[in-house]
Amino acid sequence: MYSSRMNGIQLSGIRKMFDLVKGDSVNLGLGEPDFQPPxxxxxxxxxxxxxxxxxxxxxxxxxxxxxxxxxxxxxxxxxxxxxxxxxxxxxxxxxxxxxxxxxxxxxxxxxxxxxxxxxxxxxxxxxxxxxxxxxxxxxxxxxxxxxxxxxxxxxxxxxxxxxxxxxxxxxxxxxxxxxxxxxxxxxxxxxxxxxxxxxxxxxxxxxxxxxxxxxxxxxxxxxxxxxxxxxxxxxxxxxxxxxxxxxxxxxxxxxxxxxxxxxxxxxxxxxxADGFVETMVEEFHGRRDLITKRLNEIPGFTALSPPGTFYSFPSYDLYQNGSRIPSEDLALELARNGLICSHGTSFGGRGEYHMRFSFVNTRENIHKGMDIVEEVSRKFVR
Ligand SMILES: Cc1ncc(COP(=O)(O)O)c(C=O)c1O
Structure with missing residues (x-):
């Protein structure tokens, strides 16, 4: 019934995470600014x-x-x-x-x-x-x-x-x-x-x-x-x-x-909309520095300071039962603990052992989110 063109076409992996959102979860999974238009x-x-x-x-x-x-x-x-x-x-x-x-x-x-x-x-x-x-x-x-x-x-x-x-x-x-x-x-x-x-x-x-x-x-x-x-x-x-x-x-x-x-x-x-973009980017700049610092303090995580966008894409070196924990499993574990983010493999196979955190949330929530990453990672660090 369906065209062969549709074979293998699915919703993006990020969607699965959203099904796990609890009322009080911190959301660092989104790909959009937490601002209103000018x-x-x-x-x-x-x-x-x-x-x-x-x-x-x-x-x-x-x-x-x-x-x-x-x-x-x-x-x-x-x-x-x-x-x-x-x-x-x-x-x-x-x-x-x-x-x-x-x-x-x-x-x-x-x-x-x-x-x-x-x-x-x-x-x-x-x-x-x-x-x-x-x-x-x-x-x-x-x-x-x-x-x-x-x-x-x-x-x-x-x-x-x-x-x-x-x-x-x-x-x-x-x-x-x-x-x-x-x-x-x-x-x-x-x-x-x-x-x-x-x-x-x-x-x-x-x-x-x-x-x-x-x-x-x-x-x-x-x-x-x-x-x-x-x-x-x-x-x-x-x-x-x-x-x-x-x-x-x-x-x-x-x-x-x-x-x-x-x-x-x-x-x-x-x-x-004079100054609108500059104000938003300045705010993201502060959050970028915050999330990069927090991530690099978490054992197992290595984050570059992104020169652009509002995404951090750190790598991690964490283990479960002797093997490296796949990014999808880690994202699910983070979601169960109240943090929504996007697993690296939702962007392709070479995204494995990475997580994407969008810093489109308040500094307070970024801190909360990083506390969750820190706590969850502790279970898997070698
Ligand atoms: C790299 C990239 N290109 C294109 C788009 C699509 O943007 P639009 O909202 O204009 O469809 C996005 C949205 O996340 C994006 O990240």
């Missing part, structure tokens, strides 16, 4: 609805928003115009529209492991072949162009890069970015760069965008994280004009157009 954005949505902006809009988004997005991105790509931007119904839709546009059955897509939970299912849904490259703690969770190069064969079509990265918090350096661009150009790959965390970057680190660096780069972005509007479902794609025209067809046939009033909210965010 008040100017909320007001703009309400006003847009009241003023009658409730109809279908242009497929590629309202022109004022495309213009404001182009302005935002001009620092990375000086010649960008509105024709290089389409507004999507979320970063997720942008990812899927891009996969639909480029990947034929059996073509290879290189994707990070560990990586964002939707990359693999999207590749599967377009019947592409998943080729995973590793992001390892020893290399600060940065992609290794040599490894990627070895994985490329004549069927390879697309390379997915995500910096700052979910779940690891790692980022590419300028050199990494340039090497990956050279590699994609040399092998004639589409380079899909997911940059939804581009503004969640901590002092001393710089986001190196792939925008305007390569004619076959497709950059995915979203309003979800930057304005804490994950439930509003709005994102965008920036790419070369011809490429974007094709992606726009996939986008059109799936969603017709992005939600009209919501676009007015995002526009107000870009135009007048």
């Amino acid at each position: 008040p100017v954005a909320i007001k703009a949505v309400r006003e847009a609805m009241e003023m009658g902006f409730n109809k279908y809009g242009p497929t590629n988004g309202i022109p004022q928003l495309r213009e404001a997005i182009a302005d935002r991105l001009r620092g990375s790509w000086k010649n960008i115009t509105t024709e290089n931007v389409i507004v999507t119904n979320s970063g997720t839709e942008g990812l899927f529209s891009t996969c639909l546009t480029f990947v034929n059955r059996g073509e290879g897509v290189l994707t990070p492991d560990p990586g964002f939970v939707l990359y693999r299912p999207h590749i599967q849904l377009v019947e592409g072949q998943i080729r995973e490259y590793g992001l390892v703690q020893e290399n600060e969770f940065r992609p290794d162009p040599d490894e990627i190069s070895r994985l490329i064969d004549e069927r390879s079509k697309m390379l997915i890069v995500n910096s700052p990265n979910n779940p690891t918090g790692g980022m590419v350096t300028r050199q990494d970015r340039d090497d990956l661009v050279d590699l994609a150009r040399d092998k004639d790959l589409i380079l899909l760069s997911d940059e939804v965390y581009d503004s969640m970057v901590y002092t001393g680190n710089v986001h190196h965008s792939f925008l305007g660096q390569y004619e076959k780069a497709v950059v995915i972005n979203s309003f979800s994280k930057i304005y804490a509007m994950t439930g509003w479902r709005l994102g965008y794609i920036a790419a070369g004009e011809e490429i974007l025209k094709k992606i726009s067809l996939a986008h059109y046939h799936m969603v017709a157009c992005p939600a009209t009033p919501i676009q007015h909210g995002a526009l107000a965010g870009l135009r007048s």
Whole structure:
């Protein structure tokens, strides 16, 4: 009855943890800021609805928003115009529209492991072949162009890069970015760069965008994280004009157009939510330092200080009955003790012996959560 495309498609492993949530659990499992959207954005949505902006809009988004997005991105790509931007119904839709546009059955897509939970299912849904490259703690969770190069064969079509990265918090350096661009150009790959965390970057680190660096780069972005509007479902794609025209067809046939009033909210965010992002990132910065310190004080845990995102992805060396405890079992044990987090393997096999803790909760709750990790770990440390 079902298409073979659906074989093996499941909800992400993170969902299982949420079934275990008790009323008083500390939740460090979520992938969204614990902030409300900027008040100017909320007001703009309400006003847009009241003023009658409730109809279908242009497929590629309202022109004022495309213009404001182009302005935002001009620092990375000086010649960008509105024709290089389409507004999507979320970063997720942008990812899927891009996969639909480029990947034929059996073509290879290189994707990070560990990586964002939707990359693999999207590749599967377009019947592409998943080729995973590793992001390892020893290399600060940065992609290794040599490894990627070895994985490329004549069927390879697309390379997915995500910096700052979910779940690891790692980022590419300028050199990494340039090497990956050279590699994609040399092998004639589409380079899909997911940059939804581009503004969640901590002092001393710089986001190196792939925008305007390569004619076959497709950059995915979203309003979800930057304005804490994950439930509003709005994102965008920036790419070369011809490429974007094709992606726009996939986008059109799936969603017709992005939600009209919501676009007015995002526009107000870009135009007048002064200081909103900076305040949020400053708060995350403090929490990042706190969680990194706490984790490194727990016997068995090793945490890097993530340069970007709001995720910590420590490794652990803990044992049960003589063997290392799998991340899913450890996450279940933490959940039973009142802490929700995401086990490393929900992001791919190489996430084993890691946990993802999102610091999208109060400092008090981060402390409570780390107390639970400390207590649970004590049972398993060698
Ligand atoms: C790396 C990455 N890309 C894309 C998305 C999707 O964001 P959106 O809410 O815009 O669909 C997320 C959300 O968690 C993410 O972490």
